[in-house]
Amino acid sequence: xxxxxxxxSFITTxxxxxxxxFHKLYGAIFGPDxxxxxxxxxxxxVVLIRICLIPLFVKxxxxxxxxxxxxxxxxxxxxxxxxxxxxxxxxxxxLYKETGTNPLSSCLPILAQSPFFFALYHVLNSxxxxxxxxxxxxxxxxxxxxxxxxxxxxxAAKFMDSPEKVAALDATLTNVRIxxxxxxxxxxxxxxxxxxQLMTKNVDxxxxxxxxxxxxxxxxxxxxxxAVFGINFPVGVLVYWLTTNVWTMGQQMYVIRQNPxxxxxxxxxxxxxxxxxxxxxxxxxxxxxxxxxVKAIVAKGRDRNDIERKFINGLSKAGLAAQADGVxxxxxxxxxxxxxxxxGAAGGPQKRQQPKRQSKSQRQSGTAQAQSAKSDSExxxxxxxSADEPKDAVSKAKPxxxxxxxxxxxxxxxxxxxxxxxxxxxxxx
Numbered sequence: 378x379x380x381x382x383x384x385x386s387f388i389t390t391x392x393x394x395x396x397x398x399f400h401k402l403y404g405a406i407f408g409p410d411x412x413x414x415x416x417x418x419x420x421x422x423v424v425l426i427r428i429c430l431i432p433l434f435v436k437x438x439x440x441x442x443x444x445x446x447x448x449x450x451x452x453x454x455x456x457x458x459x460x461x462x463x464x465x466x467x468x469x470x471x472l473y474k475e476t477g478t479n480p481l482s483s484c485l486p487i488l489a490q491s492p493f494f495f496a497l498y499h500v501l502n503s504x505x506x507x508x509x510x511x512x513x514x515x516x517x518x519x520x521x522x523x524x525x526x527x528x529x530x531x532x533a534a535k536f537m538d539s540p541e542k543v544a545a546l547d548a549t550l551t552n553v554r555i556x557x558x559x560x561x562x563x564x565x566x567x568x569x570x571x572x573x574q575l576m577t578k579n580v581d582x583x584x585x586x587x588x589x590x591x592x593x594x595x596x597x598x599x600x601x602x603x604a605v606f607g608i609n610f611p612v613g614v615l616v617y618w619l620t621t622n623v624w625t626m627g628q629q630m631y632v633i634r635q636n637p638x639x640x641x642x643x644x645x646x647x648x649x650x651x652x653x654x655x656x657x658x659x660x661x662x663x664x665x666x667x668x669x670x671v672k673a674i675v676a677k678g679r680d681r682n683d684i685e686r687k688f689i690n691g692l693s694k695a696g697l698a699a700q701a702d703g704v705x706x707x708x709x710x711x712x713x714x715x716x717x718x719x720x721g722a723a724g725g726p727q728k729r730q731q732p733k734r735q736s737k738s739q740r741q742s743g744t745a746q747a748q749s750a751k752s753d754s755e756x757x758x759x760x761x762x763s764a765d766e767p768k769d770a771v772s773k774a775k776p777x778x779x780x781x782x783x784x785x786x787x788x789x790x791x792x793x794x795x796x797x798x799x800x801x802x803x804x805x806x
Contacts, residue, residue, distance in 0.1 A: 505533030
């Protein structure tokens, strides 16, 4: 660790200078030799660094969402070229280039923050070794920092320090180990909660890819890594890292609440809150971020997920319609669609109702009734026809003794078939 910290020694002097400036401010309030003055100086250093890293944090969010979106395509490439690693890498790089996604962007905040972390470690290690840091932390500030204690533990003390080294810093080994153990546990829990919050609320649950398994594994690996390495960190570094984890957790909670990942549980909760707000104000009060989200949902068209469709339908039922520019306004069409039953009652077109499903016995009885009704109607029709026949039809009755079928038909000649004859061909006449 000392070798790594010395590698980042180029930034040690600027970090020490920032800590000294904050120490002057807090020392005037709490006293220059108190743990509050030095501890708050380290916390303020973290806040300053994380504010400067906000643009990288935004890139990290975009890169993480881009990687989640590309997982199905990446899986297809891996299956297609599973026997050709070189071609697989080329296709992956081509996919990244076409979509403008950089896998390393998700690690930018950690990579950018690591020099400050190791520089602070080098400063605190110098304080523990009774060494000055250039011209910034001289002997007077060095003595003041050695006197500073946080809950009875010196800033430069470690969990694995010997009792003699801890006694040289005017403390007891028991106090140091209790304070460092509590800080390590809090640091690990905050890291676990941050990763778990990301996995359970801000991940598209419709995409099941190896990336999801990887993130789930990191949720348990990172806290263990912090616990293992934390026993070798000075108390001041533990304060720095704990503050960083708390900042990351709060920053992520804000992002998840205000700009959730599409398809995630956080998006469902956000759109429910937005729908309730737009329904109350009838779409009059909208922030720019809300308009951008509604605009993106409208632009998707048929590619919307179930949560976004539910949001659009909810607006329609409330008599509102989302426009292409993200503005939500009243719509008579939306009211008519939402009030389909009421329009029928007002004289408009009513919805067609489906017939109820009948049992087998009901269908058989209905068929029998239909057949009996049909026979009755046929009988009535025949009676009506007989009543309407002319009277002279009775006078054309057949003579007595006449065989059936011999009324007006002429008798066939011998050797000639009965019935109508086909005319002979002219050549046979």
